Amino acid sequence: MDDSQRVSILSEALPYIQSFSGRKIVIKYGGSVMNHNILRDAVFRDIALLSIVGVRPVIVHGGGPEINIWLKKLNIEPKFENGLRVTNEKTMEIVEMVLMGRVNKKIVQGINKTGASAIGISGLDGNLIKARELASKSHGLVGDISKINSKILDPIIENGHIPVISSIGSSKEGVNLNINADYVAGEVAASINAEKLILLTDTPGILKDKKDHNSLMKQINLKEARKCIEENIISDGMKPKTECCIRALAQGIKAAHIIDGRIEHALLLEIFTNAGIGTMINA
Numbered sequence: 510m511d512d513s514q515r516v517s518i519l520s521e522a523l524p525y526i527q528s529f530s531g532r533k534i535v536i537k538y539g540g541s542v543m544n545h546n547i548l549r550d551a552v553f554r555d556i557a558l559l560s561i562v563g564v565r566p567v568i569v570h571g572g573g574p575e576i577n578i579w580l581k582k583l584n585i586e587p588k589f590e591n592g593l594r595v596t597n598e599k600t601m602e603i604v605e606m607v608l609m610g611r612v613n614k615k616i617v618q619g620i621n622k623t624g625a626s627a628i629g630i631s632g633l634d635g636n637l638i639k640a641r642e643l644a645s646k647s648h649g650l651v652g653d654i655s656k657i658n659s660k661i662l663d664p665i666i667e668n669g670h671i672p673v674i675s676s677i678g679s680s681k682e683g684v685n686l687n688i689n690a691d692y693v694a695g696e697v698a699a700s701i702n703a704e705k706l707i708l709l710t711d712t713p714g715i716l717k718d719k720k721d722h723n724s725l726m727k728q729i730n731l732k733e734a735r736k737c738i739e740e741n742i743i744s745d746g747m748k749p750k751t752e753c754c755i756r757a758l759a760q761g762i763k764a765a766h767i768i769d770g771r772i773e774h775a776l777l778l779e780i781f782t783n784a785g786i787g788t789m790i791n792a
């Protein structure tokens with residue numbers, strides 16, 4: 510690429526930079542895309558770039574694969590039902606250690622290394638996430654969100670820092686609960702009035718046929734999304750992801766995107782180009 514191409518690309522991005530400047534974008538960084546070193550650094554650089562051009566990114570992270578590695582070291586078999594982890598007390602200890610200890614700090618460190626400033630918090634800090642056990646009690650210490658106390662995020666965001674949130678909340682009774690990070694991202698997006706919700710994961714987006722990577726659904730509305738869940742076209746980890754988009758859109762978020770975190774600079778492609786990538790769910 511010569512200098513004039515480089516300058517023209519920068520110039521083309523200007524309208525997007527202007528329209529998103531000062532706006533909040535919630536990014537769910539899926540555990541499924543954290544393993545690749547080069548990609549991980551690219552994601553951190555993209556987040557830093559967004560922050561430096563005036564966008565206000567808020568990160569919510571998962572950590573499924575890393576939790577599974579630590580469970581296996583302790584001879585505990587991971588168990589999922591309906592895309593949610595069945596979480597007994599022993600599993601919860603590991604979930605807490607891995608998410609709030611290892612994964613959160615790795616992301617904070619990775620973003621800070623780029624020159625931006627990230628602050629790691631969990632849903633416990635400042636009572637950010639109040640939760641209750643699932644009504645069905647089917648998954649043990651798994652929670653549904655009852656309230657996001659987004660006030661504690663405001664000063665962090667306003668001072669130019671990037672919040673990095675682990676998806677653990679606490680109940681009224683003071684019991685810590687494991688919450689699917691997709692749900693946290695959706696509710697945080699709604700509560701801070703974010704411009705966009707972007708979920709980075711390990712597939713091209715929502716596929717019509719899970720085995721066919723060419724069957725990407727580029728754009729679907731709420732009704733179609735619900736139908737895909739009913740018909741089991743969307744299952745496993747994609748189910749909470751789609752549900753969180755539906756809830757966020759119902760609460761006034763304009764657009765929710767499920768995109769492939771394995772593509773280098775997926776975030777910039779989504780935010781700063783006309784075509785975008787992955788699946789956009791709109792209201």
Ligand SMILES: Nc1ncnc2c1ncn2[C@@H]1O[C@H](COP(=O)(O)OP(=O)(O)OP(=O)(O)O)[C@@H](O)[C@H]1O
Pocket residue numbers: 538539540541542570571572573574690691709710711712714715716717718719742743744745746747748750
């Ligand atoms: N229709 C569908 N299209 C695409 N993926 C689907 C579909 N239905 C189910 N899936 C599954 O959903 C998975 C993505 O959810 P998963 O929970 O595994 O990742 P994640 O949320 O990014 O990671 P983490 O839960 O650790 O944060 C895909 O890898 C795929 O196996």
Ligand SMILES: [Mg+2]
Pocket residue numbers: 539571573691746
């Ligand atoms: Mg998931």
